[in-house]
Amino acid sequence: MPVALSDRKAHLQQSIQEFQDVLPLYRDQKLERLLGQIDALLRLPEGLELVYEVLPDLLEAGIFQQTAWEHPAQLVPGLVKGTLLAGHPNSTLEILSELRMLALTRGELKHKSFAAAKARGFLENVLVKCVDLAFGEFDHSFWSVYSKGELKKIKLLFEKLLRDIPLQSLRSEFEEEVEVMVHHRAIFPRRLEKMLRVADQHLELSATRQGDTLLRERVNSFLRPTRLAAESESLEAYANALPRLRQRSLEKECQNMGEQMAEDGLVSPFHLPLLRHVAREHPQLVPQVLSLDAHGRAEYERHEAFVRLLIEEFLVPATRYAIYGLNQVMQRSLFSRQITWNALNRLLRIKIHPQVAETLEKSNPTDHQATAMQLLVGGLLGVLGHPLGVRQGNNPTCQSARGISMWSRHAPGKLINLLIDAATANNVAFRFEGQHIKSATETQGLIRTFDYQLDPVSVVLVPHLDKVYNKMMTLSQVKYPGKDPHVIVNPAFYGHWIQTGFRSVYNPVIGAIDRYDSFVRIFFASFHPEYNGGHHIIYPVPLGIFITDSHANMLGFHAVSLLRVDRDDRGIWRAYFYNPNSEGKQNWGQGIMPTVYDHGEEPGESSLPFYQFAARVYAFHYNTIRLEDKAGKVSEKQVRKVRQLAQNSWGKAYNWISTSETA
Amino acid sequence: MANCFALIGWSLPVIESMQKSEKPFVVVSFPDFESYAKEHHIPFVPFQLDEWGSHSNSLGLAELLKPHGVDVAVPLYEETVEWAGALNSFYRNDPRVLNRAFLFRNKAMMKRKALLGGLKVGLFEEVHNHQQVHEFLDRLNEANLQLPGEEDAWIHVKPFASAGTVGHRFIKSREQIDQKIQPADFPCLVESHLTGREFSCEAFIHGGKVRFLNITEYVKLGYSNFIPAGPELEGKRDLIHREVQKLVDIFGIEYGMIHPEWFLNENDVLNFGEVACRIPGGHILELASKAWGFDALQAFVLIHDPNMSEEEIQALFPPQDYHPETYYGNVMVFPRDGQITKLEIPEELLEEPYFLDHNLQQPLGPMKIGGRAGFGNHFGTVNFAGDDPKRMAELLKHYEDVPFYV
Structure with a gap:
């Protein structure tokens, strides 16, 4: 018996009325039930329209009051995806918030401080950030952690948004986002590939617009990397055409393919059949198709058999992205390091724990079948080749991601060793203050619902690292009350690369920001070459930063690593850092906008002018022995500039007791 | 006033x-x-x-x-x-x-008082240890003229002073006495199983007289109920009203609201289960408010006032001859035992004309579910409304078994 729309509407309006009439005391309970009703409606196309229709009444009744959605100006497009996937009631409120933006865009609603153009800009941004949701089929197994009804709500929302804001009108934002992702370069750029496919199918690109040209190049480099590929109807046809190529043409094909990959880090689906063909029939062409530099070529000469084995056994359609990883691993000469060599060879012979195998297969990012071992090895090549491409996904595990990235750069042996434990025993063990912490016996981590949309190494390691890290934090808090637990946990968790000095802006004993000026001075004196004697940083520096929104309001805490401090080609001193969250370009308010390209960044790096970066840091480790009297030489003017940025942003959320006293 | x-x-x-x-x-x-x-x-x-x-x-x-x-x-x-x-x-x-x-507050004393006054109650006893429960079962089996090989009588073990089904243990065989009853449960009340269909009333009393009587139909105790009760129970309204008034007289209750639970058997005999004088669980007063169109919670408080005038009392309740046409019911959702990771609202619910709303929420993360106590720990409620009590009962019964959390 279908329900008449008029009945639904009458009931919804009655509930809104009841919610409006309720006294503040009982509001939450009424709100829960009203949202429960809206939740159900949002799962049906006519229900969504009905909700949209009564939106003005919902706003009038104050549905967003005392929620994170109250002020449109404080919303962040980059957070929408996570909230949409967080389930009811968060997802329901989030959808209402997008509907409000849509009504503002159309001029059906007015907001005193949020104009239609702003609302439109917000939605455009959301559409670009959520391409995988907006054009998602949700048929892949990793979507199964989310409830079907919730995915239905998301699908209906985006269908509605796209009717009003067609993709074609988002070209510039789309192009910008693609550039950011190309440079920020995740190990498996699932979202980027999705965007390129969407662009190919749904966008008309003009021949003259500059942005269009670049986007077209990206699309072609991925989907039609060579002329032969462009002319082939399918991957199979392409593979069949390869044996018929003359030597000269084949060489050219290898060269073009390799250069395309080296250019933007994208591995075209056509790359794999070419590489496999060449590895079997023309092994001397492997360096070209991998686009190896001199180091890489030397590595190939030394380890040809091993490389061909890796290609033959482990590079399959599901691990295609690892071709770029292999290129980078060889250029890092990792096979020639004895420890890495031993660890890798050990890894190739392990028997994967059935539960881990299941997890790996579940997180396979493609529609292609692959064995757990193929996924794991492909993932490892990706991580070893491109440590800055490790991402945390939708998980609150920036620490673990930072660890994997750092070990991959500085201790690949340690990383592979950990991975072997986790993959074979579904367990890892850490030493901490004389006791052993085993992840298998710990139950509590920070992760609630694990987002499997990560590289395979993270999929295997992060759930363990998360529990170990959490256990260390808990033990430290009990053992050293009143002390920042990171001081103790960071060296135990990451290893001896962590320097012995530690400074935090926050004094937990008095509950206030304490001695901020000396904090800034030490930060400059330790890492800024103009103050530390002209030196580069030796190891990456894990640091805690305050995350602020585009209005510089405090949002929360985050873990990043400072990698290097250098002058960009405009002569500005910049901090180059690793940020494990998936967003490249961000706006932290006060004009502080981290960039990922065009300012001297290596692929995967983010950067900011040094003083701006300093103004968001809340804790760091440094070398006490080499500090000497350098801190005193940082100018008052420099310190004041940072302090003002701090005090007018996250600093507003804290008490400050003294700024000037020196360390 | x-x-x-x-x-x-x-x-x-x-x-x-x-x-x-x-x-x-x-x-x-x-x-x-x-x-x-x-x-x-x-x-x-x-x-x-x-x-x-x-x-x-x-x-x-x-x-x-x-x-x-x-x-x-x-x-x-x-x-x-x-x-x-x-x-x-x-x-x-x-x-x-x-x-x-x-x-x-003492279920044994409550039962004795009811028995003294002439209400029909089961056999009951206060017990202090497992041995006494076994002896109680012996005597009950004996009175039931049990032959060798026949099943034991069913008995219930309840704490003297707990709300609703908290600590309630239903014993269906002798072995379960030692399995289900914990040493910490003693002393407690043990009583024979009453047969019949269980329901509750909410009787608002002033000056020792029942001034308004709501009957709540239980589809399943502790899981689902609806108001007003269906025609079978409402058809016995006069009988129920008389028994409730009898209870009020025996207990000497003058002001307030009582929430007795009864068992109506096929011979139209009402067995007295137990009675409370606080706000009942299962959102019953909210359902009553919706169904009868009055503020049952306000009436609950005000009826305690001995100085209310007759007009004030009458203004609290729906008119004497009023009978609601819409039935309001709810299902309390308890996740099944085991691991749950997400909230999955069944699609058929969205097409259900009787469905009103829900207040279920996505769990913060995977959690292990085991056991429940009383009405206290349900995850949320799904509300329904409609004109046909039969359909309402079927729906509530159906949705008790639907796993909302998987």
């Missing part, structure tokens, strides 16, 4: 109703609630309700309430019934009001 009501305990819906009524009231509850009360301008007296002794007693509490001019006390949940009884004993100058409160 009362000078000021003291609401003993904590219930936001009741406080909300009282704010709407604009009648003077003060909430007596644990000091933990004080800051919340202050923030929301709720008149409040902090009191450690779980301590009783020379430093914390009803005389002291009465003193604390004097500045507010309190003259009627209302218990909001099971554990505050004695406090309200003691206060009302002062206010009405009748020591037996307190004794009556004890009746509601």
